Amino acid sequence: MKRKSLFALSAVVVVAAAALVPVLWSGGDNLHNGTAVAATPADQAELIKRGEYLARAGDCIACHTVRGGKTFAGGLPMATPFGTMFTPNITPDDQYGIGKWTQDDFYRAMHTGRSKDGSLLYPGFPFTSYTKVTRADSDAIYAYLRSVTPVNVASRPHELKFPFNQRNMLIGWRTLFFREGEYKADPTKSVEWNRGAYLIEGLGHCGMCHTSINAMGGPVSSAAFAGGLIPLQNWYAPSLTSNKEAGLGDWDIKDISDLLKNGVSNRGAVFGPMAEVVHNSLQYMSDEDIHAMSTYLKTIPQKKEAPEGLQLETSEKFGGELLKQGQKIYADNCAKCHEANGLGQPPNFPPLANNQSIQMPSAVNPIRMVLNGGYPPSTDGNPKPYGMPPFAQSLSNQEVAAVVTYIRMSWGNHGTPVSPQQVSDLRSAPLD
Structure with a gap:
């Protein structure tokens, strides 16, 4: 739910808002x-x-x-x-x-x-x-x-x-x-759900990152919150409508709240643009607002999938070679933290097995994490986050492709092989 949208044209002035906090004026104003x-x-x-x-x-x-x-x-x-x-x-x-x-x-x-x-x-x-x-x-x-x-x-x-x-x-x-109009509460839903909807759909403007845009810079409304690549920033904002990606329908409210408030939970950790959002913004929100957002996120219905971006494919034979090569690279570089069985040591070292973010159609995020490393945000709930070192200097394009292929296809994960060319394209991508 990255707020920093680099894919469309910027405003001349003004600022974001993100919470439903009533302000009452007295009669003597x-x-x-x-x-x-x-x-x-x-x-x-x-x-x-x-x-x-x-x-x-x-x-x-x-x-x-x-x-x-x-x-x-x-x-x-x-x-x-x-x-x-x-x-x-x-x-x-x-x-x-x-x-x-x-x-x-x-x-x-x-x-x-x-x-x-x-x-x-x-x-x-x-x-x-x-x-x-x-x-x-x-x-x-x-x-x-x-x-x-x-x-x-x-x-x-x-x-x-x-x-x-x-x-x-x-x-x-x-x-x-553009359709002008203030948020109208859904009378069939709870007060908490409506506050969460107001935060996510309105003031939180989460859809600006989690909804694909078309050639005109407009949102693909038929695939709202269904995920999309953030152009020029080269991070993929996963779908919030599908449990195959970041859909939260099978998450506990506590895990969703921990992820939003602290940047880490037993189900995973945030990196990239979302880590900035948690660090600068979400960690300062009240527990009540975080819970309201979590309540709403958990109920976002399954919607039409986002248009898939180009995903470079490898042959079946080459994919098998990458898988075999990646197993050794993983054992040498990754298993110490993420365990040989991929279960990790949550919340400090997130699990890779059965991790939706690893096996999404887009492999952009795991490739960038292997290349550039990173930290979850430092928050009151997680003041000394454990980070991941970068491997851009020690692994070649094919080696990065191999290890990402391995984690996407092991321990029951259902991802596809990664092309070394895609690694090459992302190696030169901007970090911000």
């Missing part, structure tokens, strides 16, 4: 320079606190802060198939940030995908999801952003290819892919 102000300093402090929680839950910092830079000052480059975008400054700076935005301006951007001046925002800012955000939550986030330190830094101009730098083209895109 007033307007000050076009901005609603809480009746008392205590009310305003509480509003800002709620907004900070929402902004943290929405992982706003991930897209609007350059590593080592000023918080929310923007400038993060986001490679897309249409060119490079640079995230905006959303501090309350009057010149370059949102200092002159009213809360009405902010809500309009969240709800309708239009900037302060009425111009259309690019759909890399997921207003197609954020349109479901409540006005109360939008106001709380706005109040928090107004409270942070202003940074007088201009947003870097986007570097888009023609004709994608023509905003008027977005009219057609919006006609095809």
